[in-house]
Amino acid sequence: MSNITENKKVMSGDDDLKYVMRCQKGDTDAFDVLVERHQKKMLNIAFRMMGNYDEACDVTQEAFVSAYKSIKKFKADARFSTWIYRIVVNYSKNRLKQLNGLAKREGVSMDETEEKRTDALMNGSLVNHTNPGTEMETREREAHVQQCISSLDEDYREVLVLRDIQGFSYEEIKDILKIPDGTVKSRLSRARNALKDCLTKVMSDL
Amino acid sequence: MKKCKDIQDILPLYLDDSLSADDKEIVAEHLESCQHCARELTRLSKAATLINSIHEVNPPPWFKQKIMARVREEAGKERFIQKWFYPLKIKIPVQIFATICIAVLAVYIYRGGEDRMKNVVSSSAPAPVVETQISPLPEPQGNTPADHELKMQEKRIKTKELSGEMTTEKSVNRARDLNEQMSADKKSEQFESAPAAKSSAAPATDMETKTETNVTGAASEGSMAPQTQSLSPKAATEMRKDADVTGAAMTRDSAPQAKSLLPEVNISLRVSDVDAAAGELERTLMKYGAQNITRRIHQGKITFRAGLKNQNLDDFISQLKMIGQVGSGEIAADHLKDKTIVVIDVSNR
Numbered sequence: 001m002s003n004i005t006e007n008k009k010v011m012s013g014d015d016d017l018k019y020v021m022r023c024q025k026g027d028t029d030a031f032d033v034l035v036e037r038h039q040k041k042m043l044n045i046a047f048r049m050m051g052n053y054d055e056a057c058d059v060t061q062e063a064f065v066s067a068y069k070s071i072k073k074f075k076a077d078a079r080f081s082t083w084i085y086r087i088v089v090n091y092s093k094n095r096l097k098q099l100n101g102l103a104k105r106e107g108v109s110m111d112e113t114e115e116k117r118t119d120a121l122m123n124g125s126l127v128n129h130t131n132p133g134t135e136m137e138t139r140e141r142e143a144h145v146q147q148c149i150s151s152l153d154e155d156y157r158e159v160l161v162l163r164d165i166q167g168f169s170y171e172e173i174k175d176i177l178k179i180p181d182g183t184v185k186s187r188l189s190r191a192r193n194a195l196k197d198c199l200t201k202v203m204s205d206l
Numbered sequence: 207m208k209k210c211k212d213i214q215d216i217l218p219l220y221l222d223d224s225l226s227a228d229d230k231e232i233v234a235e236h237l238e239s240c241q242h243c244a245r246e247l248t249r250l251s252k253a254a255t256l257i258n259s260i261h262e263v264n265p266p267p268w269f270k271q272k273i274m275a276r277v278r279e280e281a282g283k284e285r286f287i288q289k290w291f292y293p294l295k296i297k298i299p300v301q302i303f304a305t306i307c308i309a310v311l312a313v314y315i316y317r318g319g320e321d322r323m324k325n326v327v328s329s330s331a332p333a334p335v336v337e338t339q340i341s342p343l344p345e346p347q348g349n350t351p352a353d354h355e356l357k358m359q360e361k362r363i364k365t366k367e368l369s370g371e372m373t374t375e376k377s378v379n380r381a382r383d384l385n386e387q388m389s390a391d392k393k394s395e396q397f398e399s400a401p402a403a404k405s406s407a408a409p410a411t412d413m414e415t416k417t418e419t420n421v422t423g424a425a426s427e428g429s430m431a432p433q434t435q436s437l438s439p440k441a442a443t444e445m446r447k448d449a450d451v452t453g454a455a456m457t458r459d460s461a462p463q464a465k466s467l468l469p470e471v472n473i474s475l476r477v478s479d480v481d482a483a484a485g486e487l488e489r490t491l492m493k494y495g496a497q498n499i500t501r502r503i504h505q506g507k508i509t510f511r512a513g514l515k516n517q518n519l520d521d522f523i524s525q526l527k528m529i530g531q532v533g534s535g536e537i538a539a540d541h542l543k544d545k546t547i548v549v550i551d552v553s554n555r
Contacts, residue, residue: 028274028281035270035277043269044262057266061273068277069284142260149257164257170224185219192218196246196253206252 016080023071031068038081039064041166042088048161049092050099051150059095063088082175089162089176093154141203148198156191163188210236213243221250325495468513470547474533475526476555483529483552484508490525494518496548508552513545522548531555 016037022030042063047056067084074083149157162168162176163184173184200206213236219225220233237244291297477483484501487510491499496512503509514522526532530552 026281026285028278031277032270032274035273039265039270039273040262043265047263053263056263057269060265061269061276064273065276065280069280138261141256145256145260160257164254165260185224188222189215189218192221192250192253193214195257196218196249199253199256200249203256206249206256 017076020071020074020076020080023068024074031071034080034084035064038084041081042084045085045088045161045166046092048146048149048165049089049154049157050096051146055095055099056092059091060088063091066091078175082172085162085168086176086178089158093158096154144199144202148195148202151198152191152194156187156194159184159187160191160195164192210240210243213237213240214246217243217247218250221247221254468545468547470549471519472549472551473523473526474551474553475530476533476553477530478555480506480508480552480554484510486529487526487550487552490522490529494522494525496522497545506554510548510550510552512548514548515544516546519546519548526550 016034019030019033023034039060043056043060046059046063047053050056050059063084067087074080149160152160158177159173162173163170168176170181170184174181177184179187196206213233216225216229216233220230223230225233237247290301475483475487488499488501491510491512491514494514495518496514499510499512501508501510523532533551
């Protein structure tokens with residue numbers, strides 16, 4: 001797992017800082033570069049947190065706009081990527097709370113709607129598969145995984161998404177979530193156990 | 207030795223190789239002896255493989271462009287706010303000050319406009335005094351048969367005074383009849399021009415004296431001073447009445463100067479260039495809202511005549527001093543009247 005995680009580590013270097021400084025001086029075009037660099041990762045964090053592609057797009061967009069608005073507050077002692085990922089994680093959590101509240105009032109299960117939307121997404125925008133049978137299996141499997149991720153508590157979910165899906169180091173997760181190292185590890189441990197239990201239930205071959 | 211539950215709590219981290227060396231050793235030992243925990247480790251490993259194998263989603267088309275459009279929109283708003291309000295410490299007081307200035311200016315302009323409106327209204331509708339003065343203008347200017355007869359009568363008085371009192375008395379009686387007729391006419395005129403009549407009282411008195419002097423002069427010319435002096439008091443009164451008639455006639459003679467019923471101020475202005483000064487003077491008159499401006503050129507001298515409000519008179523004269531040398535004259539306005547007629551003679555130094 002650690003090897004895969006390490007492979008997934010894609011961190012923008014200090015290059016960001018140059019563009020951030022230009023943005024701070026009012027150069028909007030410099031933000032274009034930052035959006036280009038981070039949009040995919042931002043969207044995937046939001047998507048795995050939310051389990052809903054459309055909502056994830058909205059949240060990502062809001063997070064970028066919010067980041068631009070407060071870019072003058074950004075200080076060079078932190079990494080821009082860490083800062084902007086924290087924004088998207090927080091936006092995702094807030095939006096989830098809103099949606100949960102809405103679902104409770106309307107009496108609709110969020111899980112059901114998420115499931116439908118995730119299935120729809122899997123039919124559409126996933127990576128190409130040559131074999132239709134394999135593609136089908138992959139879609140199904142990924143839908144189960146997402147279902148199980150979505151079933152986790154938000155605190156566990158965010159750690160799992162950042163570590164096992166996005167491949168951030170413990171140090172980075174600690175910075176993004178602003179929680180101690182020990183908390184990151186304990187939450188991750190519980191999240192993985194919960195995910196395993198969930199997958200055991202939904203997938204017979206685990 | 208730790209229980210299975212304790213081992214399973216840290217088992218996910220064992221998989222991640224993120225346990226301390228001691229914990230790692232303990233877990234490894236436990237896994238060798240506990241098949242249940244080993245099975246859990248296998249499940250964890252499979253779950254990790256699954257979660258690591260899930261694909262990333264791609265952003266929708268034009269995602270970056272949409273984000274940037276929103277960002278630019280926000281930047282525009284921010285720039286607008288920054289442009290107008292930041293730094294707050296400087297721009298807010300400046301804006302407040304500017305607003306106050308505009309408000310004061312607006313009030314000032316509004317009030318100024320009111321004054322101008324008054325001027326416009328007054329110039330378009332002339333004062334009733336001027337109108338009533340115009341009406342007697344077409345009246346005969348001393349050439350009416352009555353006047354002619356009056357003059358003739360005067361002559362007769364002068365000549366007949368020499369031949370005795372009785373003749374004088376007769377002629378005076380005739381003159382009195384005429385006088386009564388004239389004063390009836392005059393009264394009707396005065397009725398028409400009541401305001402004008404008031405101011406005409408003073409000049410009329412002057413005329414009276416002058417006429418008296420003339421009469422006396424005429425009498426003395428004929429070396430008949432004692433006779434004139436010996437005229438009875440009645441005759442003297444009659445003479446005065448006669449003189450009144452003459453005065454009335456003279457007042458009528460001076461009908462073109464009816465406007466002078468308003469107090470007049472004569473100013474002589476000596477300048478180096480008469481034409482240029484005249485132009486400037488005209489502008490100054492206009493500026494002070496002068497009415498009925500007339501301009502007459504006579505022997506290289508330009509005479510302006512205009513009605514000016516008393517309140518503007520002092521300022522106007524001070525302006526005149528800037529144009530040229532103002533001759534010393536009586537330039538005190540009659541404060542009983544609103545207006546004063548200013549007569550300015552512009553001539554070369």
